[in-house]
Amino acid sequence: MNGSFAIALQWSDWAQLFVQYLSLSLLSIGGAISTAPEMHRYLVAEQGWLSDAQFNASIAIAQAAPGPNVLFVALMGWHVGLNAGGMAMGLFGVLVTMVGILLPSTTLTYLTVQWGHRNRELRAVRAFKQGMAPIVIALLLATGWVLASANSHFDTEWRLWLLTVLAALVIWLTRLHLLWLLAAGALLGWLGLV
Secondary structure (H helix, E strand, O other): OOOOOOOOOOHHHHHHHHHHHHHHHHHOOOOHHHHHHHHHHHHHHHOOOOOHHHHHHHHHHHHHOOOOOOHHHHHHHHHHHHHHHOHHHHHHHHHHHHHHHHHHHHHHHHHHHHHHHHOOOOHHHHHHHHHHHHHHHHHHHHHHHHHHHHOOOOOOOHHHHHHHHHHHHHHHHOOOOHHHHHHHHHHHHHOOOO
16 A cells, blocks of 8 residues: 655654654553544644555554554654655654654653652552553543544444444453454454454
8 A cells, every 4th residue: 555645844844743753752641552643633634744544554554563552653654754755754754753752751651660669659659550540541542433433434334333342342341362352353354244
């Protein structure tokens, strides 16, 4: 899937992209994927640097590949760079987005974990950990909604939505491993049922 198109980026645009990913890094409490809705708003809707197809392909390919799920950020940077001028710019886009998304959160996590471990018995530390759980869940639900609704319509693909809800309930209520549900979904797709 090529889907690339030509865009013209100035150095100020690259700096703006870097700053955007620096700020997203500090919001990625549930992992980088939890900021996908904001990435979509910025890269696709606001700037027009990526198409919907490139955005979705970046996430799908990275999630299907082995390794950390943050790889979708590298693919988005790659696509922005390709759209801006070819393979060298693609590599530059990977560098801009990956350093931007990793630097603040990695530094903050390292320093915070050391402090939190030293102060793990404090009431405020325990309350913070408990308070973050609903925020992470909400961010992941927002990400799922953006990805699911980008290319589907509830009225025509209700079976897919139903399967998604059922899979979420099975994961939540049982100890069944996620790979079994992925295999079941692949089988249902292969049979043409969803």
